[in-house]
Amino acid sequence: xxxxxxxxxxxxxxxxxxxxxxxxxxxxxxxxxxxxxxxxxxxxxxxxxxxxxxxxxxxxxxxxxxxxxxxxxxxxxxxxxxxxxxxxxxxxxxxxxxxxxxxxxxxxxxxxxxxxxxxxxxxxxxxxxxxxxxxxxxxxxxxxxxxxxxxxxxxxxxxxxxxxxxxxxxxxxxxxxxxxxxxxxxxxxxxxxxxxxxxxxxxxxxxxxxxxxxxxxxxxxxxxxxxx
Amino acid sequence: xxxxxxxxxxxxxxxxxxxxxxxxxxxxxxxxxxxxxxxxxxxxxxxxxxxxxxxxxxxxxxxxxxxxxxxxxxxxxxxxxxxxxxxxxxxxxxxxxxxxxxxxxxxxxxxxxxxxxxxxxxxxxxxxxxxxxxxxxxxxxxxxxxxxxxxxxxxxxxxxxxxxxxxxxxxxxxxxxxxxxxxxxxxxxxxxxxxxxxxxxxxxxxxxxxxxxxxxxxxxxxxxxxxx
Numbered sequence: 001x002x003x004x005x006x007x008x009x010x011x012x013x014x015x016x017x018x019x020x021x022x023x024x025x026x027x028x029x030x031x032x033x034x035x036x037x038x039x040x041x042x043x044x045x046x047x048x049x050x051x052x053x054x055x056x057x058x059x060x061x062x063x064x065x066x067x068x069x070x071x072x073x074x075x076x077x078x079x080x081x082x083x084x085x086x087x088x089x090x091x092x093x094x095x096x097x098x099x100x101x102x103x104x105x106x107x108x109x110x111x112x113x114x115x116x117x118x119x120x121x122x123x124x125x126x127x128x129x130x131x132x133x134x135x136x137x138x139x140x141x142x143x144x145x146x147x148x149x150x151x152x153x154x155x156x157x158x159x160x161x162x163x164x165x166x167x168x169x170x171x172x173x174x175x176x177x178x179x180x181x182x183x184x185x186x187x188x189x190x191x192x193x194x195x196x197x198x199x200x201x202x203x204x205x206x207x208x209x210x211x212x213x214x215x216x217x218x219x220x221x222x223x224x225x226x227x228x
Numbered sequence: 229x230x231x232x233x234x235x236x237x238x239x240x241x242x243x244x245x246x247x248x249x250x251x252x253x254x255x256x257x258x259x260x261x262x263x264x265x266x267x268x269x270x271x272x273x274x275x276x277x278x279x280x281x282x283x284x285x286x287x288x289x290x291x292x293x294x295x296x297x298x299x300x301x302x303x304x305x306x307x308x309x310x311x312x313x314x315x316x317x318x319x320x321x322x323x324x325x326x327x328x329x330x331x332x333x334x335x336x337x338x339x340x341x342x343x344x345x346x347x348x349x350x351x352x353x354x355x356x357x358x359x360x361x362x363x364x365x366x367x368x369x370x371x372x373x374x375x376x377x378x379x380x381x382x383x384x385x386x387x388x389x390x391x392x393x394x395x396x397x398x399x400x401x402x403x404x405x406x407x408x409x410x411x412x413x414x415x416x417x418x419x420x421x422x423x424x425x426x427x428x429x430x431x432x433x434x435x436x437x438x439x440x441x442x443x444x445x446x447x448x449x450x451x452x453x454x455x456x
Contacts, residue, residue, distance in 0.1 A: 064309060071299035081292060084309075088316070169406045177408045178397045184412040 005070050008062070012083040013139060015059050019090040020136030020200075022052050024129050026097035027193060031125025033104040034186070035118060037111040045101035052094035056087045063087075078210060082203045086139070089196040089203075093132060096189045096196075103182050112182045114175045120164050121183075124190040127157045131197040138201055144208035150201035157194035161187050233298050236290070240311040241367060243287050247318040248364030248428075250280050252357050254325035255421060259353025261332040262414065263346060265339040273329035280322035284315045291315075306438060310431045314367070317424040317431075321360060324417045324424075331410050340410045342403045348392050352418040355385045359425040366429055372436035378429035385422035389415050 002010070026045050033042035063084045066072065072080055103112050113121050131153050138147045164187045167173070168180050230238070254273050261270035291312045294300065300308055331340050341349050359381050366375045392415045395401070396408050 064305065067295065067309070068301045068305055073296045073299075077292065077296055081295070081312075085316075088313075165409065168409050173405045177401045177405065180405045180408050181393065181396050181412045184409045185416065188413065188416065 005066070005072075005076075008066055008070075009076065009079050012059060012063065012066075012079070013142075015055060016083060016086050016090065017136045017140045019052055019055050019059075019087065019094075020132050020139065022048075022055070023090050023093040023097065024132045024136070026052070026094055027100070027125065027128045027132065030097045030100035030104065031121065031128070033101050035111060035113055035122060035125075037104065037108055039105060039108040042101040042104040042108070046098050046105065049094050049098040052091055056091040059087045060084055075210070078207055082207045086200050086203050089199045090132075090135075093193050093196045096193045099189045100186055103186055107182065112179065112186070114179055114183075117164065117167060117183060120160055120167070121186065124157065124160045124164075124187070127153070127160065128190055128193045128197075131157070131194055135197045135200045138204050142204060142208055144205045147201035147204040147208075150198050154194045154198045157191060161191045233294070233300075233304075236294055236298075237304065237307050240287060240291065240294075240307070241370075243283060244311060244314050244318065245364045245368045247280055247283050247287075247315065247322075248360050248367065250276075250283070251318050251321040251325060252360045252364070254280070254322055255328070255353065255356045255360065258325045258328035258332065259349065259356070261329050263339060263341055263350060263353075265332065265336055267333060267336045270329040270332040270336070274326050274333065277322050277326040280319055284319040287315045288312055303438070306435055310435045314428050314431050317427045318360075318363075321421050321424045324421045327417045328414055331414055335410065340407065340414070342407055342411075345392065345395060345411060348388055348395070349414065352385065352388045352392075352415070355381070355388065356418055356421045356425075359385070359422055363425045363428045366432050370432060370436055372433045375429035375432040375436075378426050382422045382426045385419060389419045 026049065029041050030045045032038060033045060063080050066080050067077075070076070106112070131150065134146065134150060134153065137143070138150070164183060168183055173180065254277065257269050258273045260266060261273060291308050294308050295305075298304070334340070359378065362374065362378060362381065365371070366378070392411060396411055401408065
């Protein structure tokens, strides 16, 4: 049987997994709200983001309390510090889902997404949901190997993002500037969502291997070389 | 005379101040590069971002080492944890300056900024430089009162951001979609830069008052109610 401290550490991990579940659900619903111009769904994503924020707050309070009371070292210290970083990433993913939902709400009763971009946005939503769900599994299983495959998963998001921007900048674009602005922001939100999922994965690698590598600290976006 | 541990804590603070100085310089130069289509300046911002990344890495390694070796509690623990959060904010500010510089490089030899938006972008750059410089002073002086005025400083950025988006979405917009996409992203980068400076300020408030408030944890953007 584990002692109380290690049970606390396990509960940090459980909370992180639950946060990824909420972020996955938020982004899936935000994508549907955006594509279907569903104002009720959009509102629910916007309102429920506070649940992820609260979980982050509770997790961080708990983590600081563990640092103060238990004074962990080595692996245990890494677990606590890494949990705080992951909670920041996942909370931000919730914010990004909320941003997508806000664009859905802003354009209601119309859909912000023109017909010729629906397939791209749908796929970005699906990749986002898949990648954050995988991040949750990686945290739960402390699976560094699976974590290391997540950059590849995120490449699919980067490809879709590039495709979206190329489409926007095509001379044949006929949907006006307002829609271009909306789609630029939406594209950025999905891309950043993927980046934060990759950050989470990197932190699991750090947790398991104990090695500091600059790539595990800096933002994933750092090393991309997209047009922007 | 201070003991070695408290000298280490002071040096964390000094490093954070130095990081804000680098971020201020990066954003000032990125703004000039963007407005003047100065490719050399843009390249230097892009290349030098690694200096901020390295400082963050060093600071975080130092902070974790202090947690492990000194096992700080109470105020000292708050200083270490808060320093790690601030370093993440400021590193991200450097990334955002780099993003602005990348748009300057992408559109070279042209300026990405149309004539009728030059004044707005110039002001966004100036507000960004002012706010991050103030964040540096606030860290150096542990000045919670000044920190609490920084949300107001950031309101100027939010106003400019709103003005920019209104301009982009005006029917009279005549600069095409590519420029609209560029300006949408640039506007977002400046706005986020301001948000991170406000986050830094909030963390100083936490450091001084020792009170956890949700607003000190969640992203500043959280409470804004802009169109997007």
